[in-house]
Amino acid sequence: MAQVPKEHVRRRIVGAAARLFAARGYAATTVASVAARAGTSTGNVYKYFAGKGALFDAVLPPAFARDVKRMTHARILALGSARDVRELPRDARYHVVAGELLELCLAHRERVVILLARAEGTRFARFAENFARALVTWALGYARRAWPAVTHSSALRFALASVYRGYLRSLAAALVSLPSGPRARAAVELLTTHHQGGLAHLFASVARSAAPGGLGP
Amino acid sequence: MAQVPKEHVRRRIVGAAARLFAARGYAATTVASVAARAGTSTGNVYKYFAGKGALFDAVLPPAFARDVKRMTHARILALGSARDVRELPRDARYHVVAGELLELCLAHRERVVILLARAEGTRFARFAENFARALVTWALGYARRAWPAVTHSSALRFALASVYRGYLRSLAAALVSLPSGPRARAAVELLTTHHQGGLAHLFASVARSAAPGGLGP
């Protein structure tokens, strides 16, 4: 009666792959280990997926990457020229967009980690890098509005790219390491506080044309 | 090849391995590619090193990891309870220690990158993670002195760990991507500005027991 590949098994395989890809990376994960964790045989994985690549596509559909990129851009645009999020009204578009992005990430923890940090060997190997570059452009656009005195050195571009990559990875790590929703949410808020506080301090620092100076540990 | 002194060949192999491990990661680097880049043969690599693992140990001696850890700890301790680095006198111990750490990283770019971001498949696979955990402990110790009102939730511990991992990775990326010393230095300063500004904002935010609020893009 099994006319269709059992959705149950399929989900187990995708789930096992997502966990292993997120933990060890795509290249370092063997199909055999995915099968074992999914409680099936290596050969059977190929009943459901044409190959390791197709399995990856099932774990991380290309559309997902586009969504993450689009929503992140939207969040930056929604800031307008506000220097501090707290200036914005409770019902500002920013809060809606930021909330949606957070929900997306919470709902797809492993995917986010894989996309941002474990995609070695896949078409997304350079995604985090390219994404960070896009974020820099968007962030500098924001800086032009909110901190007009900021000058755009190549070191600044580089630092911003790193900062964003780190922020993204941190979000990914929080999502995958904290299984409970509320704790993950709390961590994401703290990370965002740090990230945005750091950027404000960085832009202020650069705007003063002063030598940058640190504030903490 | 009797013209080439033994030590010279050894250094060439270690150098080639360092570059390739830093660029592609340990697991994705083949011994053959190391030999080719070092201008020797695969077989000869095994005359100098017992195996790929031993080659890795030569590239990244355990002592190096300890040094990075120790010096980073020293830098945090040297902050004392200063909330802003700019409060400290020009000749404060902090500046000495921070300078030394920076020099160490600049002098061993590839090692730092490998240690923090390309150690998949080696004994240091989890180093960055563990290191970040230690940093959290030290950072919370600092927070107790500088921001006594800060409470230690597990979400805070987690966020701090992520923040540090991101900071370390960013430093690593700057070191490996910016070959010129001055540009690397500039980027490292900007990254540190962001990092410390973010932490100050984070601790202040937590200390106010207020909901955390962002400041930037």
Next chain:
Amino acid sequence: MAQVPKEHVRRRIVGAAARLFAARGYAATTVASVAARAGTSTGNVYKYFAGKGALFDAVLPPAFARDVKRMTHARILALGSARDVRELPRDARYHVVAGELLELCLAHRERVVILLARAEGTRFARFAENFARALVTWALGYARRAWPAVTHSSALRFALASVYRGYLRSLAAALVSLPSGPRARAAVELLTTHHQGGLAHLFASVARSAAPGGLGP
């Protein structure tokens, strides 16, 4: 599926297998593809046949191979010592036998193709080769009657074997490629004209003990 009589399903499977074996060869045909084309499941194929080998036996029973061999031999014997088929009377035994062989081949196109050209991997892998060898013996027997001057060199034996293999394969190709009966018949006649004309020329040439000389492109 209780509506479908057992024998009906069996025939569908054998038919699908025959078509696929003839088109791609035994080895290159998967049981799954046979099942799919037969409109049933792989598992069910094994309800009717013990394995892929048994399925092949059903498609091409050993008796069929014997029939082809016997009738071909009969056709040669029926020639007697006639050098040209046109010498024979309309109602000569030869015409009966040749007609029967043609009908057999037309009625079992796929089987003939498989037997002569697509049996790689089966017990009939060398059938065409052995058959051709037998044909050579029979043809030399005929030559002794019709062209007594012909001498039996090993090169002649070999050439005859090849000629027969080619002729058989050509028949097979005509049978499988030309679905319409009349066109297949026309092609078979042309092939036979070529084949017999070629043999007559060959024997005449050898009988003259002259260096063989060609006549066409």
Next chain:
Amino acid sequence: MAQVPKEHVRRRIVGAAARLFAARGYAATTVASVAARAGTSTGNVYKYFAGKGALFDAVLPPAFARDVKRMTHARILALGSARDVRELPRDARYHVVAGELLELCLAHRERVVILLARAEGTRFARFAENFARALVTWALGYARRAWPAVTHSSALRFALASVYRGYLRSLAAALVSLPSGPRARAAVELLTTHHQGGLAHLFASVARSAAPGGLGP
């Protein structure tokens, strides 16, 4: 000292592959069996060839197929409108061209077999088919000159294609089965006698618009 992959081993591998491909076909030959027959290991084959496909390319370079095609065409063109090769003078271009083609085939026995009959699974899978089609066109061009009364039915085209495929295969078989040069030469001459005699008979038969009639066994 072994700066270059040993030509000796390379030749052994190519030789073993040529023999096995010719005997069993490309698809049915495993790399392991090639290695075993070459007296080396599976893995080592990949030191010399990028993969099974590259090994095939080494056994049968694409240029070889072009040569066979070109020279065969030249042989037909060199016939002009002669109905019988024996009409041509001893020093006619035809004899030169035919001799060259024969030498090529004798020098590359296995290649010819593989090209014409054992290329399943390679880019040459349909070579024999396409080649035969080209030969038909050339042969009909010749027929227009030498036998102007011949009409071109589709059955004739088909029969000619089969005849040529058979002829080519026969040549291939002669080349690979008869190790001694003189015997192979003798067989090839007999095959050509049969082939050309058959064609002459066939064209004459069609030209008479009479029902085709056979002449032999």
Next chain:
DNA sequence: AATGAATGAGATTTCATTCAT
């Protein structure tokens, strides 16, 4: 000491065959 050819274990993928439903 140096070379690079050779080895063999392990990864991905295919498919004949089995088995639970």
Next chain:
DNA sequence: AATGAATGAAATCTCATTCAT
């Protein structure tokens, strides 16, 4: 009887490691 998911052996290919020269 029928289904198609599951299995596992075998094929292609990669690469750390060894070995003859």
